[in-house]
Amino acid sequence: MALVKANPPGIPAVGDGKPTPDGPASGLPPLIETGPSVEDLLAALDAEESTTRRSAARALATHPEAAMALCDRVEIERSPSVRVVLFTTLIRLQSPEIAARLAGLLRSEDVALRNGAIEALQEMPAAVAPSLRALLADPDSDVRLFAVNILGALCHESAPEWLVEVIASEPHVNVCAAAVDALAEVGRPEAVPALQALRARFPDEPFMTFAIDTAVRRIEGR
Amino acid sequence: MTEAPPREASAARPARRVLVIDDGITMRLFYRSVLEAAGFHVEEATNGVEGYEKALADPFDLLIVDINMPKMDGFTMLRAIRRDRAVLGVPAVTISTEADPADARRALEAGANYYLVKPVAPDLLTEVARLMTGGPA
Numbered sequence: 409m410a411l412v413k414a415n416p417p418g419i420p421a422v423g424d425g426k427p428t429p430d431g432p433a434s435g436l437p438p439l440i441e442t443g444p445s446v447e448d449l450l451a452a453l454d455a456e457e458s459t460t461r462r463s464a465a466r467a468l469a470t471h472p473e474a475a476m477a478l479c480d481r482v483e484i485e486r487s488p489s490v491r492v493v494l495f496t497t498l499i500r501l502q503s504p505e506i507a508a509r510l511a512g513l514l515r516s517e518d519v520a521l522r523n524g525a526i527e528a529l530q531e532m533p534a535a536v537a538p539s540l541r542a543l544l545a546d547p548d549s550d551v552r553l554f555a556v557n558i559l560g561a562l563c564h565e566s567a568p569e570w571l572v573e574v575i576a577s578e579p580h581v582n583v584c585a586a587a588v589d590a591l592a593e594v595g596r597p598e599a600v601p602a603l604q605a606l607r608a609r610f611p612d613e614p615f616m617t618f619a620i621d622t623a624v625r626r627i628e629g630r
Numbered sequence: 631m632t633e634a635p636p637r638e639a640s641a642a643r644p645a646r647r648v649l650v651i652d653d654g655i656t657m658r659l660f661y662r663s664v665l666e667a668a669g670f671h672v673e674e675a676t677n678g679v680e681g682y683e684k685a686l687a688d689p690f691d692l693l694i695v696d697i698n699m700p701k702m703d704g705f706t707m708l709r710a711i712r713r714d715r716a717v718l719g720v721p722a723v724t725i726s727t728e729a730d731p732a733d734a735r736r737a738l739e740a741g742a743n744y745y746l747v748k749p750v751a752p753d754l755l756t757e758v759a760r761l762m763t764g765g766p767a
Contacts, residue, residue: 554698582748585656585748588656589657613749615748615749616749
């Protein structure tokens with residue numbers, strides 16, 4: 409049986425140009441696996457053809473050493489379909505370093521890139537947890553809001569507790585509203601006093617009153 | 631002289647239909663409660679992809695569009711909708727947390743007709759919905 413790896417579609421074959429053993433028909437068992445090296449795959453991330461870049465991004469999912477290069481690429485990649493594969497690969501390779509790089513994209517003016525980063529970070533609870541405290545304390549209220557969006561969808565045991573901390577101290581109404589919305593989904597009964605206290609901080613915001621009522625009803629109904 | 635039959639008043643007119651596209655469940659419920667109280671018929675979508683599909687499948691009188699959504703953001707969804715002749719003219723209001731004028735400009739360039747900043751007061755939402763749909767619900 410052949411052990412020769414097929415090149416990912418779009419990735420040029422590499423090697424010395426000689427025919428590759430193709431299994432029993434060659435009469436010799438293959439001695440090594442062939443396929444593009446990490447260097448070739450990294451180079452292919454800059455290829456003109458999006459299919460080549462997409463294949464390279466997919467093939468790099470087994471190469472943790474390529475993580476930072478993938479993070480570099482996702483910041484400049486223009487093709488939405490390649491971007492999706494880059495994010496998927498980064499999710500597979502997830503680490504605190506990758507999460508920290510993706511967290512930097514929360515400041516991007518490119519909404520699709522920013523949302524891609526948010527969705528990717530939601531898929532790596534353990535990796536993103538060390539970055540979340542800093543994000544929730546960021547001077548930019550938009551970054552804090554995106555951090556709350558991540559927290560709300562994160563399957564992390566501390567998420568409800570962190571959301572309660574947000575509504576207890578966060579000054580911006582929209583960040584608090586996002587936290588209340590998240591608590592409606594993941595909050596526990598312990599969150600109800602903090603929600604009631606929040607009501608007093610924004611007495612003139614009809615949406616906040618509505619959101620708190622909705623969250624309390626949902627939490628108490630669970 | 632016999633009394634003229636009552637005219638087909640606005641009561642006979644079907645309610646204006648609004649599609650609310652927002653990933654936040656509380657936000658969708660809030661918009662629904664405000665708009666239904668004003669006489670609009672409201673349907674919901676939870677992300678840009680679902681919003682795009684619903685908007686094309688059965689055109690609405692108004693789209694209320696969040697910007698930051700999973701799967702497809704509001705700008706991308708609006709640009710896609712504005713490329714489709716069938717729904718080209720459907721008015722759209724974007725509602726975002728970002729009050730930066732540059733964000734408002736981006737929304738208008740993407741195809742929005744109006745830009746509101748969260749949190750939106752119920753009276754303002756109703757007024758804008760009426761304005762965009764050409765009168766009372």
